[in-house]
Amino acid sequence: MKFGVVVFPGSNCDRDMYDALKYDLGQDVSMLWHKDRDLSQFSTSDCIILPGGFSYGDYLRCGAIARFSPMMQSVIEFANAGGKVLGVCNGFQILCEAGLLPGALLRNANQQFVCKNVYIKNQQDQVFMIPVAHGEGRYYADEATLDQLEANGQIIFRYCDENGLLTADSNPNGTIRHIAGICNAKRNVFGMMPHPERACSGVLGNTDGRTIIESMLMASELAPV
């Protein structure tokens, strides 16, 4: 499979994602410019990634301008056709703004940017140590949507402590139901606030991100709930 990483003006985790995929995971990856529209080199078994950063300076609202960029129109079509799309951090915010994922990301409960290692667990209760770095990462959706996400098994990552427990201290931004990442009902669009690309290089002392990327994007399907 191939990966494409979209570069918006203000993206700043685009190179990190590229490096992680190419050098740490040995994947075929290319950069996509936000003003272009052409995704013809990608098939639905490939994956487009919206990286972290401050697209368009995060002016107006995080991700609110990026969703209108030319490349995003193609990404929306690609997702609707069943192609895999992952949004990390600012990319997650863009996916919510674009309506590819439900809900919204609000300002952190303590009103501060937070960057640190946190623990998250997947639906199989595997615990990973992954960095977060965001000021607006508090996931929010109405109760009905949340219940639906739960029922469909769309909550793919939750913040927890190192033993997998959902303690208050382990929630870095006040997110509802400890949500760190979700997918859409068709399970081909994924959004998460933590940065798996920052945990892929052995020299940095943490490779938990490799497992996350591999299991989420490179397994043919997510394991059933």
Add this chain to the structure above:
Amino acid sequence: MEITAKTAQQLRLTEEEFELIKQKLGRVPNFNELCAFSGMWSEHCSYKNSIKWLKTLPREGGRMLVKAGEENAGLMDIGDGLGVVFKIESHNHPSAIEPFQGAATGVGGIHRDIFTMGARPIAALNSLRFGKLEEDKTQHLLSGVVHGIGHYGNCFGVPTVGGEVYFDPCYHTNPLVNAMSVGIVKAGQTVSATAEGTGNPVMFVGSATGKDGIGGASFASADITAESVQELPAVQVGDPFQEKKLLEACLEVIQTGAVVGMQDMGAAGIICSTAEMSAKGGVGMRIDLDKVPTRQPNMKTWELLLSESQERMLLVAQKGREAEVQRVFEKWDLPCSVIGEVTDDGLLRFYMNGELEAELPAEELVLGGGAPQYERAYREPAYFSKIAAFDASTVPVAEDLKAVAGQIIELPSIASKRWIYTQYDSMVGTVNATTNLPADAAIVVVKGTSKALAVTTDCNSRYVYADPYKGAMIAVSEAARNIVCSGGQPLGITNCLNFGNPYDPEVYYQFVNAIKGMGEACRKFDTPVTGGNVSFYNQNPDGPVYPTPTIGMVGLLEDISSRMTLNFKGEGDLLYVLGNITNDIHSSEYLYQVLGVKYSPAPHFELEEEYALQQKLSELISAQLVRSAHDVAEGGLFVSLCESAFTDGLGFSVASKDGIRKDAFYFGEGQSRVVVSVALDKVAAFEKALNGFPAEKIGVVTSGDVVVDGEFWGNIESWQDRYDNAIGNQLAKEEAGSALSSI
């Protein structure tokens, strides 16, 4: 209007300087021209009261690729066709009155200095000083500065990998905000801040020019007073998104090969960049100011010359290749206009709608050219007698050492800066190798190689206050020690010299002697001074700040696998102090903060002893005989042990040494000491390798208990809790208090 000496004084030029200007021009300058001199001959741009002494520092040699002061930042060879570009700069004055924008634009400005040379910034550090944390004013400044640094750096996308934060009443009115940036450039892709080639176009790129920051350079060249807040328009406003685009566009435009020279617009804006680029190339420029994109209509000539609007670059391109340059900036949605051309007569001519508004010889404006250079008088400060009168033998040893240790671990200058650094993105760029493997210096990966940089900022200003000469040597030594403790070899330094008013002879004494000490230490460690910045006038009606010559040092690890971490690795490992344990409590946090003794000499320090320690430690690390290394710094040995223990929740059991007072043993800050832990199976080889070098076996790593001279001091977790939360708790307490008082 008639231009007189009085006009000059209003622009912060002296009467003598006004005479000198008239002499150099052969006529009375008009107002625009006088404004140009006011900016360029300000302390901030001209270094007029410091340059004579700065020239005594070692400014070339080693791996330096450009001499100090010749370019916007220092450039050193790290092999494999790569260079490291780095610099530290102050933004103290703007941060004192508008902490958020002051700190934000400080970060923006220092990164611009790095990428204007063609390097990609990969790491940021900062050195911050505030008054007492309990004060409302300090909390306002602290939260504003931290928010500003985070706002700019996080969006710009360069990780903040290290730094230091101190709290002392001397910084109450004059906080210090020093920001450092480190970048990597490929050989042959550097760009010089030089204008060349008659007829080449002068291009203006980046943000439009507004009225912000006008007079910033001269504002930064005066004391802070109650009236300073009226200078608010002298503070610049930053836009990190614009700078991120400017970074990418500048690095891309260099690839076209059409760029002759480039310089960012920082202090004194357009006048400074045109004057410095022209003087350096021995050329002049004709500039049409009406072609400069502006944010508001009807800006006057002098406003355009002096505006310090952020995120702007001046670029000289090859004639005929303007379109190639413009294409790149268009791609990044950045304005780019030709505003003039290079001329051959050395004159800067500024036109507005075809009218000549200012005509100035570029050479006369700049440092190293016509800008004045002064020798200032200095004399030994009166307070030295109080320091000399201190006698440690009159200070009884504290009885309850555990209680003292508890107080020290919670001092804001000692306690964890977690509340601060978690607000900075420290991991973007995926090069920060110390997030998961902590070391005394930040270890930054050089991607595409097996190399890494070790970077640090250091200065204990209390030591410099007590003894400027020795204190500055200690600042350099501590920086080098941190790099050696991390497994690196020191390469060079950049300095940020924060002092009071240079016209005060006692302040100038501190400056002169700090420079002498810094030079001596830099020569010893073969770490030349690659550049930096002088910030005088950190003074208010109550007096100057402590002399604070912050050292930013860069070191190299040829292979990152040779790095050394600071955390204890295993229960049962033996603990040694490398270096001499001295009977010394001078200028320690213990003496100053806990016992309240404000005047005492600098702690024990001998340059040769320090050098020998670093050589020995390097040898032990290379031979893989130690499992951790962490220097003994502020707070003394006990704090150092705790910091090494916290990471993995291990403890320690230690015993003090006969003949050394216990308070000096645990809390003294005598220099040139490092705590190392050694695995049992390496002890014999380790002791043999010491080969007579002074070292003391002080104890053993435990599974979590803290035991001091046989007395159980609790579990390491309880110490970590106090250390981690002291600052956050203090701030929360104040917040709760102010919430109550507002009901």
